[in-house]
Amino acid sequence: MTHRFISHEKLSKLVADLVAANTRVIAPVHAHDDAEQIDYLPIQKLEDASLGVQLPRRSAKEFFLPTTEVILQYRCEKEGVKIEEVPSAAKPQVILGPSPCDVAGLEIVDKVMSWDYRDELWFGRREATTIVSLLCSMADATCFCTAVGLGPDSVRGSDAMLVPTAGGYVVRLITPKGEALFKNYVSDQVDALDARVDKAVAEARKRVEANMPAIPADFAASLERNFDHPLWKTMALRCHGCGACASVCPTCHCFDIVDEHDDSERGVRRRNWDSCQTARFTLHASGHNPRASQNERFRQRVEHKFSIYPSRFGEILCTGCGRCSRVCPGGMNLAEVVGEFRKLATAAPEGGAR
Amino acid sequence: MNLYQPHLMRICEITDETVDTRTMKLEFQDPAVAESFKFSAGQFGEYSVFGEGESTFCIASPATRKGYIECSFKATGKVTQALRRLDVGDTIGFRGPYGNHFPLDVMKGKNIVFIAGGIGLAPVRSVIWTVLDQRDQFNDVIIVYGARSVGDLVYKRELEEWSKRSDVKLVTTVDPGGETPEWKGMVARVPTAVEQAVTVVENTFAVICGPPIMIKFTLPVLAKLGFPEERIYTTLENRMKCGLGKCGRCNIGRTYVCKDGPVFTAAQIRQMPQEF
Numbered sequence: 127m128t129h130r131f132i133s134h135e136k137l138s139k140l141v142a143d144l145v146a147a148n149t150r151v152i153a154p155v156h157a158h159d160d161a162e163q164i165d166y167l168p169i170q171k172l173e174d175a176s177l178g179v180q181l182p183r184r185s186a187k188e189f190f191l192p193t194t195e196v197i198l199q200y201r202c203e204k205e206g207v208k209i210e211e212v213p214s215a216a217k218p219q220v221i222l223g224p225s226p227c228d229v230a231g232l233e234i235v236d237k238v239m240s241w242d243y244r245d246e247l248w249f250g251r252r253e254a255t256t257i258v259s260l261l262c263s264m265a266d267a268t269c270f271c272t273a274v275g276l277g278p279d280s281v282r283g284s285d286a287m288l289v290p291t292a293g294g295y296v297v298r299l300i301t302p303k304g305e306a307l308f309k310n311y312v313s314d315q316v317d318a319l320d321a322r323v324d325k326a327v328a329e330a331r332k333r334v335e336a337n338m339p340a341i342p343a344d345f346a347a348s349l350e351r352n353f354d355h356p357l358w359k360t361m362a363l364r365c366h367g368c369g370a371c372a373s374v375c376p377t378c379h380c381f382d383i384v385d386e387h388d389d390s391e392r393g394v395r396r397r398n399w400d401s402c403q404t405a406r407f408t409l410h411a412s413g414h415n416p417r418a419s420q421n422e423r424f425r426q427r428v429e430h431k432f433s434i435y436p437s438r439f440g441e442i443l444c445t446g447c448g449r450c451s452r453v454c455p456g457g458m459n460l461a462e463v464v465g466e467f468r469k470l471a472t473a474a475p476e477g478g479a480r
Numbered sequence: 481m482n483l484y485q486p487h488l489m490r491i492c493e494i495t496d497e498t499v500d501t502r503t504m505k506l507e508f509q510d511p512a513v514a515e516s517f518k519f520s521a522g523q524f525g526e527y528s529v530f531g532e533g534e535s536t537f538c539i540a541s542p543a544t545r546k547g548y549i550e551c552s553f554k555a556t557g558k559v560t561q562a563l564r565r566l567d568v569g570d571t572i573g574f575r576g577p578y579g580n581h582f583p584l585d586v587m588k589g590k591n592i593v594f595i596a597g598g599i600g601l602a603p604v605r606s607v608i609w610t611v612l613d614q615r616d617q618f619n620d621v622i623i624v625y626g627a628r629s630v631g632d633l634v635y636k637r638e639l640e641e642w643s644k645r646s647d648v649k650l651v652t653t654v655d656p657g658g659e660t661p662e663w664k665g666m667v668a669r670v671p672t673a674v675e676q677a678v679t680v681v682e683n684t685f686a687v688i689c690g691p692p693i694m695i696k697f698t699l700p701v702l703a704k705l706g707f708p709e710e711r712i713y714t715t716l717e718n719r720m721k722c723g724l725g726k727c728g729r730c731n732i733g734r735t736y737v738c739k740d741g742p743v744f745t746a747a748q749i750r751q752m753p754q755e756f
Contacts, residue, residue: 197484200530206509207488207530207571242739243724246482350733353753380728383484383721387531395528397484400727407729408719411535411557414692416718416732416756426755430731437734 127281128305130312133294138172140311141222145170150219152189154182166224177223178260178290181269181447185376186221186228187235190251191399197247197383198395216250220307223260223288226280227271227445231376232257233283237439238379247397256303259284263326265334268448270461273338276445278330289323296323334446338461341432341442345468349433352470353425361463362421364456369401371427371450371460377443378427380407402426428463483724486528486573487513492548494568497634501599502564503540503552506574514547518577521584521607522715522743525576526723527551528559529566535559536720538742539577540602542609549574552602552634578723579742582607582687582713590683591620595698597670597690598627601634603715603742604689608642615647620684622649624677626670626694629658651677671697674705681706688714699746709747716741716749716756732756 132140144151150168153175157163164182166189169175192215199210221229232252239245262271262278271277281287286304288295296316299305372378382400387393400407403423409415417423435443444460451459493505508514521543528534535557541550555564566572584607592611596604611618623642627633633652642650652665653673666673670690686707688698695714702712718730718737730737733753 197482198486202530206490207573209485209488212482238726241725243483243726245724245726247484353733379726381721382727383534385528385531385533393531395484395533400721400729402728402731410717410719411560422755426731429733430728434731434734438736 128299129316130297130299130308131291131294131314131316132288132297132308132312134172135294136311136313137288137294140308141169141172141175144220148218150217151222152186152219153177153222154179154224157183166221169222175223177288178263181225181264181266181449182228183449183453184374185231185447185449186224187231187376187379189219189221189255190232190248191235191379191381194396194398195247196394197397200393200395202391202393214250215247216254218254219251220256220258222258224257225262225264225447226259226278226282226284226287227262227269227276227447228376229257229259229283230271230276230280231283231445231447234377234435234439234441234443234445235379237441238435241439256285256307257283258286258288258304258307261287261289261323261327261330263290263330265330265337266448267337268451268459268461269334269446270338270448270464271446272331272334273341273461273464274442274444274446275340278334279327291323338446338464341464341468345464346433346436348470349429349467350437352467353429355467355470357466357470358425359421361458361466362419362424364454364458365403365420365424366456367403367405367420367423368455369403370453370455371458372401372403373399374449374453376445376447376449377431402430424458428460428467432464484575484722486526486534486575487517489549489572489574491566491568491570491572497552497599497636498632500556501552501554501634503550503635504563504572505541505548505550506572507548508574509571517546517549519543519549520577520581521610522581522603523577523579524723524742525549525551525574525578526720527553527563528573528575529562530571530573532562533559534573534575534721535563536717536723538603538606538715540606542606542613543581544610544613552599552605554599575723579738580740582743584610587611587685588617589619590685591622591680592618593674593678593680593684593686594621594623594625595670595674595686595688595690596623596625597694598632599634600690600694601625602689604687605635605638607687612645612648620649620680621647622651622678622680624651624653624670624673626653626655626666626668626673626690627658628655630654630660630663632658649677669697670694671701674698675701678702678705684711686712688712702746709750710745712746713743714746714749715743718756 431443489506725739
């Protein structure tokens with residue numbers, strides 16, 4: 127990893143040049159509907175961006191797995207059905223200034239998206255995207271990235287990372303893609319991050335670490351052991367089953383496939399975001415529902431993140447961004463849930479009513 | 481072509497099995513796909529009616545017969561009801577084959593007891609014909625098939641055919657009250673029929689599919705007869721969308737039914753959280 131310097135002017139020029147070259151540049155900006163909130167949105171110039179102000183409301187996953195996307199187009203004709211090629215939606219894009227937690231989430235989801243069958247819709251966009259993350263100094267009481275092996279300075283999934291410094295940013299160049307992007311815009315080899323940056327990272331880490339200690343490797347096994355623990359039922363009483371947690375999550379990737387057909391002969395098949403928190407997610411046509419109650423559905427989300435995914439893909443399906451706790455209308459808090467089950471990790475398993 | 485793009489298939493034959501269950505014989509429109517398509521008994525696919533969506537069923541035809549596949553379905557939900565409105569000559573979509581399959585390789589030279597209830601005969605039928613098409617490679621074949629009533633029995637012509645074969649022992653049964661005056665089979669629930677019909681246990685595998693309640697009460701019977709759980713195979717039918725291990729819908733604990741299944745041993749199922 128090499129360190130270079132980029133001035134605000136040069137970064138501004140880089141954004142302008144990218145936009146002029148028809149590359150979509152996405153950055154955190156003040157939300158159009160709520161000036162106190164931040165969203166990831168396309169920008170035209172660097173001044174549109176609000177870098178490092180606050181964690182955006184939603185993660186950046188929608189630029190890889192859109193809330194809805196056409197996966198098939200067809201025409202029903204007299205002679206039969208004709209399938210039409212869906213033009214590739216993967217266009218060159220740069221994401222500027224996402225939080226390290228959002229970026230790491232993409233690399234974690236890569237694992238399921240490449241499991242035996244490679245999802246080209248996802249990887250097409252992954253490959254067409256250059257990610258320039260921003261060192262995070264926005265941690266609040268809900269964050270717990272350090273507990274899942276990440277941190278405010280984690281470069282996982284980033285092609286380059288910006289670290290604020292006097293007059294601009296230190297650019298940590300991580301991949302050839304990152305190097306290519308900044309090649310003509312950076313100056314001066316910077317040997318290391320300066321002392322102020324080191325101090326800022328250390329402070330940010332300390333703040334997050336105080337929220338939750340690192341999740342131990344045997345946590346997955348203990349969750350599995352406590353599958354029937356009565357705590358699930360008690361905790362899930364607050365869950366409305368709305369799925370807001372999944373929609374803001376950088377790693378929730380469950381989806382639905384539905385057809386949309388108008389009265390004409392044309393139709394499309396879409397892939398839409400879905401959530402294991404809704405009752406219909408697992409509902410059979412017969413009326414049988416394997417996860418019939420909200421506590422089972424709530425447990426599924428936690429198990430998927432901290433037990434199922436680790437056992438299948440070797441890592442936790444959570445980046446500790448804390449969004450699910452921030453948006454929950456029932457005031458549920460994933461950190462608290464994890465905390466409760468950690469207490470049981472060393473205790474003997476307890477069976478009980480489900 | 482992305483992962484979710486189906487092959488086009490032409491409906492070439494429709495058979496009504498019961499008042500609400502239908503079998504469709506399907507042929508690939510693309511001759512190259514028809515030529516190269518291969519599957520193993522137990523695998524499933526995503527069948528789609530354009531404009532309505534996709535639905536998951538097993539491939540009900542034998543793996544030994546090329547150039548076509550069959551599916552059997554009950555008109556219950558949006559897609560299956562739409563599928564029922566289609567006619568011979570119409571086009572549907574098919575993605576697959578997905579999932580694992582029954583391990584016929586390890587069953588070679590052994591006896592197989594097939595146990596099915598209602599439309600649960602569909603995946604079992606694929607295995608039965610695959611076995612019968614290579615009959616000399618297997619030992620005794622015993623089929624116990626039951627339904628709520630005579631009218632609910634599917635694949636009636638094939639039941640007739642199997643009953644006439646000397647190399648197959650077929651026992652059909654209907655629940656008490658489901659019989660007709662002409663009914664010549666047993667009047668008993670499937671577990672009872674299994675208890676009476678199954679006499680070989682040594683070197684025998686059991687393949688069982690049907691309603692959960694039937695499976696629940698048949699497993700103890702098989703245990704009593706002396707079947708180890710590792711030699712009892714069944715399928716799980718969780719709701720699926722992608723069929724490819726991506727969409728997250730079919731999880732039972734750490735199991736992805738679409739990738740690890742749909743075929744499991746009773747031993748594997750006992751290890752799972754009871755969420756199916």
